[in-house]
Amino acid sequence: MAQHKADLLQGTLDMLILKALSHGELxxxxxxxxxxxxxxxxxxxxxxxxxxxxxxxxxxxxxxSKWDVHETGRDAxxxxxxxxGRKQLGVEEASWDRLVLAVNKLRQAT
Amino acid sequence: MKLYxxxxxxxxxLLGRETVIHDIDREMRLHIDLQTDANIAAGxxxxxxxxxxxxxxxxxxxxxxxxxxxRGGGLIETLAQDIRYGVRVLVKHKAFTAVAVLTLGLGIxxxxxxxxxxxxxxxxxxxxxxxxxxxxxxxxxxxxRHQNTTSPSNFRSWLEQxxxxxxxxAFFDMRTNLTGDFEPEELSVQIVTPPFFQTLGVDPxxxxxxxxxxxxxxxxxxxxxxxxxxxxxxxxxxxxVGKEIxxxxxxxxxxxxxxxxxxxxIQQRSGTGRPAELWSVLHLGKLGDYGRFLGGVARxxxxxxxxNAAAEMRTIAARRAADDPQxxxxxxxxxxxxxxxxxxxxxxxxxxxxxxVGFVLLIACANVASLLLSLATSREKEIALRxxxxxxxxxxxxxxxxxxxxxxxxxxxxxLGFAWLxxxxxxxxxxxxxxxxxxxxxxMPVMLWTLLIALITGVLFGLTPALHxxxxxxxxxxxxxxxxEGGQTSNRRIRSVFVVSEIAxxxxxxxxxxxxxxxxxxxxxxxxxxxxxxxxxxxxxxxDSKYSQDPQIISFFRQALEQxxxxxxxxxxxxxxxxxxYGGLGxxxxxxxxxxxxxxxxQDPTTNVRVADNGYFQALGIPVLRGRNFSQTxxxxxxxxVLINDAFARKxxxxxxxIGKRVDVxxxxxxxxxxxxxxxxxxxxxxxxxxxxxYVYFAHPDLTYSFMTLVIRTDGDPAALAPAVQREIxxxxxxxxxxxxxxxxxxxxxxxSRARFNTLLLTLFAALATxxxxxxxxxxMNYSVALRTREIGLRLAIGxxxxxxxxxxxxxxxxxxxxxVVLGLAAAFALTRLLSGLLFGVAAVDAGTFAMMSLLLIxxxxxxxxxxxxxxxxxxxxxxxxxx
Numbered sequence: 001m002a003q004h005k006a007d008l009l010q011g012t013l014d015m016l017i018l019k020a021l022s023h024g025e026l027x028x029x030x031x032x033x034x035x036x037x038x039x040x041x042x043x044x045x046x047x048x049x050x051x052x053x054x055x056x057x058x059x060x061x062x063x064x065s066k067w068d069v070h071e072t073g074r075d076a077x078x079x080x081x082x083x084x085g086r087k088q089l090g091v092e093e094a095s096w097d098r099l100v101l102a103v104n105k106l107r108q109a110t
Numbered sequence: 111m112k113l114y115x116x117x118x119x120x121x122x123x124l125l126g127r128e129t130v131i132h133d134i135d136r137e138m139r140l141h142i143d144l145q146t147d148a149n150i151a152a153g154x155x156x157x158x159x160x161x162x163x164x165x166x167x168x169x170x171x172x173x174x175x176x177x178x179x180x181r182g183g184g185l186i187e188t189l190a191q192d193i194r195y196g197v198r199v200l201v202k203h204k205a206f207t208a209v210a211v212l213t214l215g216l217g218i219x220x221x222x223x224x225x226x227x228x229x230x231x232x233x234x235x236x237x238x239x240x241x242x243x244x245x246x247x248x249x250x251x252x253x254x255r256h257q258n259t260t261s262p263s264n265f266r267s268w269l270e271q272x273x274x275x276x277x278x279x280a281f282f283d284m285r286t287n288l289t290g291d292f293e294p295e296e297l298s299v300q301i302v303t304p305p306f307f308q309t310l311g312v313d314p315x316x317x318x319x320x321x322x323x324x325x326x327x328x329x330x331x332x333x334x335x336x337x338x339x340x341x342x343x344x345x346x347x348x349x350x351v352g353k354e355i356x357x358x359x360x361x362x363x364x365x366x367x368x369x370x371x372x373x374x375x376i377q378q379r380s381g382t383g384r385p386a387e388l389w390s391v392l393h394l395g396k397l398g399d400y401g402r403f404l405g406g407v408a409r410x411x412x413x414x415x416x417x418n419a420a421a422e423m424r425t426i427a428a429r430r431a432a433d434d435p436q437x438x439x440x441x442x443x444x445x446x447x448x449x450x451x452x453x454x455x456x457x458x459x460x461x462x463x464x465x466x467v468g469f470v471l472l473i474a475c476a477n478v479a480s481l482l483l484s485l486a487t488s489r490e491k492e493i494a495l496r497x498x499x500x501x502x503x504x505x506x507x508x509x510x511x512x513x514x515x516x517x518x519x520x521x522x523x524x525x526l527g528f529a530w531l532x533x534x535x536x537x538x539x540x541x542x543x544x545x546x547x548x549x550x551x552x553x554m555p556v557m558l559w560t561l562l563i564a565l566i567t568g569v570l571f572g573l574t575p576a577l578h579x580x581x582x583x584x585x586x587x588x589x590x591x592x593x594x595e596g597g598q599t600s601n602r603r604i605r606s607v608f609v610v611s612e613i614a615x616x617x618x619x620x621x622x623x624x625x626x627x628x629x630x631x632x633x634x635x636x637x638x639x640x641x642x643x644x645x646x647x648x649x650x651x652x653x654d655s656k657y658s659q660d661p662q663i664i665s666f667f668r669q670a671l672e673q674x675x676x677x678x679x680x681x682x683x684x685x686x687x688x689x690x691x692y693g694g695l696g697x698x699x700x701x702x703x704x705x706x707x708x709x710x711x712x713q714d715p716t717t718n719v720r721v722a723d724n725g726y727f728q729a730l731g732i733p734v735l736r737g738r739n740f741s742q743t744x745x746x747x748x749x750x751x752v753l754i755n756d757a758f759a760r761k762x763x764x765x766x767x768x769i770g771k772r773v774d775v776x777x778x779x780x781x782x783x784x785x786x787x788x789x790x791x792x793x794x795x796x797x798x799x800x801x802x803x804x805y806v807y808f809a810h811p812d813l814t815y816s817f818m819t820l821v822i823r824t825d826g827d828p829a830a831l832a833p834a835v836q837r838e839i840x841x842x843x844x845x846x847x848x849x850x851x852x853x854x855x856x857x858x859x860x861x862x863s864r865a866r867f868n869t870l871l872l873t874l875f876a877a878l879a880t881x882x883x884x885x886x887x888x889x890x891m892n893y894s895v896a897l898r899t900r901e902i903g904l905r906l907a908i909g910x911x912x913x914x915x916x917x918x919x920x921x922x923x924x925x926x927x928x929x930x931v932v933l934g935l936a937a938a939f940a941l942t943r944l945l946s947g948l949l950f951g952v953a954a955v956d957a958g959t960f961a962m963m964s965l966l967l968i969x970x971x972x973x974x975x976x977x978x979x980x981x982x983x984x985x986x987x988x989x990x991x992x993x994x
Contacts, residue, residue, distance in 0.1 A: 028137060029144040048168030052176045077137045
């Protein structure tokens, strides 16, 4: 499975989390699953490192969280994108696009 | 470290560490559970599924800690870590910590003590309802005397014509004798019109205060007691209201008791020189029109400023002057806010003292900063190691700041101790007129102030060293043998700046203190016109009810004096109605010189008036310059004769012989010409610094007062004779109280108590500043010698003489001192002007004082350099060179 996995560039995790949440509120496990689904199983976020990142994002006010009952009957903490989180997602996607564009140009130049 | 762990756990519980961790754990557990479920669904056995879920999650503990740090828990953890580490550092460097804490304690303690006084007198609301709208109302005399009392007729027109005041009351202080089934006692009573208490807005704790009708003629006499008198004389009986007591032998009904802190005492305008112990009704309707003895207190209507009210009162005064020029020409009026009234004259000295202790604190900060720098040098390696292990600069600065705040915290605890002692001392030496000082203490605002200055000082002295150390090239420090020479040199430079600033601040304080001391000495050396040594004084007030006839009064005092003079150890004895500097007002009035054309109305010459006898001039050593003293007959029968003082003679009889001239002094209902029989020396009565004023002295039979002050010159200790004299008074009348038993030296000492208070405190602070600067320069020189050990060793090795080394070090210290002194003098030139109102006989910029204080500081700093210099001299060249 490792050969199919793309390495995560530092700093892209925030964007991925925001993107995952842009389709609706999720708990931590769900965020990982959603990233996997959306990337056609190509991106695997290291599960444990999700939480510190989530808390950091929450402190920045991009997501908000609340405890709720999970479909399995267990308690889960659900995260939701805030208005400023949505704006941030736009910013990060734009800068990601610029990066991709730049890298591609560089590669085609040879 | 048990204490520390306890503290940490408390902190965590307080800040909810457990909840935060629990929250994170729950979240992670769910994650792993869901992953396990997914694995099982994918076909794994439950055990494998769980193992795989945990594995793919990562290191749970590590992730939890990282997450916790992110969630803000880390900040607390680091703080706790910093504190723990800081405590360890401070404990390890015991000598450093002791010196730093002591220095800070002194600085913070002095600040707290002075602030407590400032807070009490200048910041705290006065103990009356809405005190900001209460004002006092006075006249201003044609001679420009402020806070002059007014006459009943003028006060009546104030009442009728003013539109500024909600209420206006008149008051004056006098003395009364309380008699009963106990030792008779003389008390200070405030005589007030009924609206007095409502104006101040203070309610009694028992009974009532005066009602509007209480001053009607047919109402019984009533009185309100102070809490102190109620407790002291009546044992705090709750049924005191309605009881009858005897004042001056007449029955008076007690109608109320005031709360403990209630007082309305205006010392400089008091006729008794001490706070009232009870209040009686002033019957304005029964008073004559003239004679100025009333003060006014009023509450402003909403929206009326003291300035508006003052303008209106001046208009009313002008109208009075036009209507009755004979009595009111050129009299004006003034209105003072209450705080101005009570503390107007202490405001400037107090702010100055607070500024002075601020300087002391700055010096303390500079010292501690300097100490921290030298401590940091020895910790350079440790700090470099931390940086090498990945600590960011901000992190190290935070660590160092935590240490300095810790120091400031411990220092301020010690400071509170010093402040507590300091406040006790302040109360002990406080001037009599700062009555409220007794309630000064370590209350909430004062504690907050201490906390604030602890924080400020902690950052102030901690920041420079912290910034400095972390800027050094830390690699150098880590290298074996690398001494980080550059760092040490700039370190020394910073410390030199500290020392120079300390010295400059100390110079300013010393210059100020020097000026005050010089001024105080001048004040002490003023010729008062009498000899204060070996003089005993006491006040005897005969009750009107018992001594209603003048001859009774005259003979009582004659007998009392005769018996006193017969006592062994008494050299001479006399009486006077108002003793010099007794603490209140005397009397003054207009007069006419017979045989001279009458001046226009209202422009009669004026003079102060005293009543005395032959013995008074002897007892105080007042010389008779011309003519003669009162005779034995004149002391016993009215003979219509007066003595005048030199100032009177010079002012009103220039180039003439006043002896035999006749004057009519307006102290009587009828014109009463009296003959001048002698001229006596000038005596200062109320002010040590104003010019001598004219005085006329009546013999007691000519102008009989029922209260007189006995003035007794003794051979030995005057205080020792007091009981004997009191016994003689009691043999004349067992019910007769005696009060204000004081030696003349005590009286004078109270007179200059305020000047002494300022002088003593500023001198103390200057001494503290000097001491701290000396410690500062000692520290820097010591450090410098240590740094230069190799160089000095080399010098000695190639033939320098030890005394040359001594000079070298002294010169270095001295040059720092001289720079500091020059800067300090420049600042002193600018700042001592603030003292100008407090100085007597010395200019705010006094070259002599400044030079002396500079010299003093230079000598002190030479002494402080001497020990390090001697150490340098004793350096063993061989060892110094080999050691490096």
